[in-house]
Amino acid sequence: MTEDLRPHIPLIRDPHTGIARRRLALAEASARAGFVTSLGRGLSDAVDFTRDPDDEFLIALHNRLATARWAAKRASWLGGRLYNRLVGEDPDYVELSGSHIAHVLQLLGRECPASLDPLQLYQVRVDVVKDAIDLLTVSVASEKSDE
Numbered sequence: 001m002t003e004d005l006r007p008h009i010p011l012i013r014d015p016h017t018g019i020a021r022r023r024l025a026l027a028e029a030s031a032r033a034g035f036v037t038s039l040g041r042g043l044s045d046a047v048d049f050t051r052d053p054d055d056e057f058l059i060a061l062h063n064r065l066a067t068a069r070w071a072a073k074r075a076s077w078l079g080g081r082l083y084n085r086l087v088g089e090d091p092d093y094v095e096l097s098g099s100h101i102a103h104v105l106q107l108l109g110r111e112c113p114a115s116l117d118p119l120q121l122y123q124v125r126v127d128v129v130k131d132a133i134d135l136l137t138v139s140v141a142s143e144k145s146d147e
Contacts, residue, residue, distance in 0.1 A: 012101060012113065013093060013123040054143070057103065058136040061129055064094045068126050093123035104132040 072091035074080025084090065096104070099118035105111065108131055116122070 011125055011128060012116070014120075054136055055140045057100070058133065058140055060100070061094075061104075061133050061136065064096065065126065065129055065133065068092075068094050068129075090123065092126055094126055094129045095121055095123050096129075097121055104128065107132050107135050 067089060068091055071084050071089040074084055074089075075091045088095075097118065098116045098120050101116060101122055101124055102112045102118065104124065108128065
């Protein structure tokens with residue numbers, strides 16, 4: 001829907017390259033440091049890689065979009081940009097698993113790239129997630145009214 005508005009920014013970005021791979025390794029190592037932390041990370045992974053019903057998926061997308069909005073607010077000052085860089089948040093992208101990206105692209109009527117791994121995390125442009133939220137909101141509202 002809004003693809004032609006941002007042709008210079010890729011639709012899907014694989015953050016597992018170069019510096020991002022080292023940052024991911026550091027985050028995984030710190031997640032293994034404590035039992036409670038690793039338990040929480042395991043539950044987070046379980047949520048990331050499962051296919052949710054539309055109403056639950058809508059909530060998950062809203063939460064991810066809120067994270068990107070906070071990153072955008074922080075990006076307006078130097079300390080915020082530094083924080084975003086350290087934690088790996090980007091105001092232009094939302095981090096989703098490959099299975100959730102496939103769901104988003106299916107909702108938008110786009111083809112899913114063949115190289116998309118459902119068990120890996122990728123980053124999707126914020127405007128694409130907003131379009132999916134708009135479609136899901138209409139879909140969920142119509143399902144609720146039918147009941």
